[in-house]
Amino acid sequence: MSATPRTDEFVGKVWDAERLKHPVREYNDLADFARQLERALEKADRRAAELERDARRYRWLRNQIEKGPLCIFECNDFDVASWSGDDPDAAIDAALESEKGESHE
Numbered sequence: 001m002s003a004t005p006r007t008d009e010f011v012g013k014v015w016d017a018e019r020l021k022h023p024v025r026e027y028n029d030l031a032d033f034a035r036q037l038e039r040a041l042e043k044a045d046r047r048a049a050e051l052e053r054d055a056r057r058y059r060w061l062r063n064q065i066e067k068g069p070l071c072i073f074e075c076n077d078f079d080v081a082s083w084s085g086d087d088p089d090a091a092i093d094a095a096l097e098s099e100k101g102e103s104h105e
Contacts, residue, residue, distance in 0.1 A: 062088050
């Protein structure tokens with residue numbers, strides 16, 4: 001039981017108004033989230049395209065070394081030697097591992 005019918009009516013209107021605000025607030029939050037998600041996906045798509053271009057370039061280079069006329073040479077003061085031999089993947093992996101080890105020292 002309430003104190004007066006007017007109080008009930010006022011509380012009812014306030015409660016209804018608050019209840020109506022929440023879906024709008026939730027919608028705005030979801031819309032903001034959707035926009036942020038869309039931007040993140042666009043950025044990820046751009047990065048994936050960059051990585052695919054790099055991978056395509058590397059595959060071309062590797063095929064030229066393995067099957068074509070291209071060689072990678074290491075030059076020092078007195079000699080020129082094949083850097084990668086016939087396996088550029090192994091040479092690159094070893095160089096990356098060596099760099100990683102040097103950076104931890």
